[in-house]
Amino acid sequence: MNENKLKELKRGSAAIRMETLRMMRKKGYGHLGGAMSIVELLSVLYNEVLRYDPQNPSWDGRDYVVLSKGHSGPALYAALALHGFFDTEWLGTLNDGGTRLPSHPDRLKTPGVDATTGSLGQGTSVAAGLGMALRIEEKDQKVYLIVGDGELNEGQCWEAFQFLAHHKLHEVIVIIDHNKRQLDGKLTEIMNPFDLNKKMESFGFHVISADGQKEESIYDALQQAGGVKDSAVCILLETEKAQGVPYYVDREDNHAPKFDEAANRELDALIEELRMQVEDGGK
Amino acid sequence: MWKLTEQKGEQEMRKVFVQTLDKLMNENEKVIALEADLGGASGFSKLGKSHPKQFINVGIAEANMIGIAAGLSMRGLTPFLHTFAPFAVRRACDQIFLEGAYAGNTLNIYGSDPGVCAATNGGTHTTFEDLAVMRAIPEVEIYDPADGVQLEWLIGEMIGRKGVHYIRTTRKQMPDIYQEGSVFEIGKANVLREGADVLLIAAGLGLKPALDAAEVLQEKGIDAAVVDMFTIAPLDADTIRSQMSGKKLVVTVENHNITNGLGGAIAEIMAEDASGIPLRRVGIKHEFGQVGSLDYLKKYYGLTDQNIVDTVIKSL
């Protein structure tokens, strides 16, 4: 990847992170951890990978994004607004009565949202169905399925994965946000996932590992995944919950904190820092 | 016996749940609490700290949790499980039906944040149909407690009680209605207020607005009785029958779709009795949920005391 492109992607990440934090800061709470761990992924997807038309969000030829870990909706909204699907003004209305940006994505409310999610696990099967439709129609479009590592506790995920593997449904690119934490704590303490790489491989997937904090690594993984044609494919994205927000990275409450004054100060400083990065064109 | 309180306090329902369970777990090692990765949201994680041997977090796997609880109960353990109401009733419906009710096992389910209490979690997390679903399953008991006192008593009653018991209540604050130490009877409605003209039947989140509406109606010269139907199944038809006789109007209030919930249940009794008394159902009128503050949603869906007053005045 050339340097300018990387700079653009980093700037894109800074902008998504900034807008997402602003939304949550305004509300005083939010599903921060899991939103932060997909920021770099969303930047790469919306800047470099996806085919879409913000003027025509339901364009038939688009690639699909299924955010199965629906509680990370705010990060998706930030990406959609920054890429022209709707005015960034909307972002301030998150969770307000009558808003078009509910905490969990709703395909009937928000331009650019392809799937309604929020009940963990369900997006995986919807993505499988979308992928199957593309297969039947012989289209070369893709479905990018973003699933949480805690979400993988749900049996439905494995029913969907079994289906994808059985049908070698490479139209669906499964992306696991492996941030090692779920709501109540570390995966290893709540429900041990063991070796996810081996698990997915033994399920029949072509598994690609990537560093979810590095845009170039994500980009390479997505390129590679797009080339897989003989099996189901999965990107195991190694991330950190609340990445990019040092104050929250190691905190037990980083899933959905309510912000106290100390948190507000930290967030304000970080938002300002990100704003400068966005204006300087990334660092 | 129960008594109404004079105090204008409130209690956080999840705190009551956790404190009561904590006490019961101290006394009885067969009481087991189960969570599906919402222990931070329910406060159940605290039970894991105080009673590590009596707490199980199954991860994000609600259907699995129901089955596990059923299995525990087959060995005589008493499982109390929490998840958000939609993930219990909708997501794990078949497990509740079959391995719970049909198989004769015991489940004490805390389905939290029913109806508009889902607030900023939005439409995906909103259950306006949990009563409808659970009411259609034979032998399932459904409770919609109105305050912390009633909830504490109710949890205690579950010890040694076999079967599927569904307790739907918010995690957050509910205003105090009953005096500390009040005792109730399962399946018996509480007549909180006698009145000659109108019968208001409510439960849970609907009870306080019903009481407030009765006050307002009094000022307008309308005499309203108020009944707390905290046991929604089995329904106390006797109290309904005796209370509705001679009334000009019956109004139900529920944080639920008006179909197949409390209003639906009352409608069935009134129709079978050919009571001839008009019925109005205050509740959600076949709409989906959405995000918003609790206040916004109560107004949007018409669950306030004002809505009850307006309904009564329009219908008399």
Ligand SMILES: Cc1ncc(C[n+]2csc(CCOP(=O)(O)OP(=O)(O)O)c2C)c(N)n1
């Ligand atoms: C079916 C279902 N059960 C429970 C929840 C509540 N919940 C929301 S997020 C979450 C934890 C998710 O963990 P993970 O998938 O690892 O997400 P991330 O770490 O990326 O935030 C839980 C339990 C839900 N939304 N859906």
Ligand SMILES: [Mg+2]
């Ligand atoms: Mg996680």
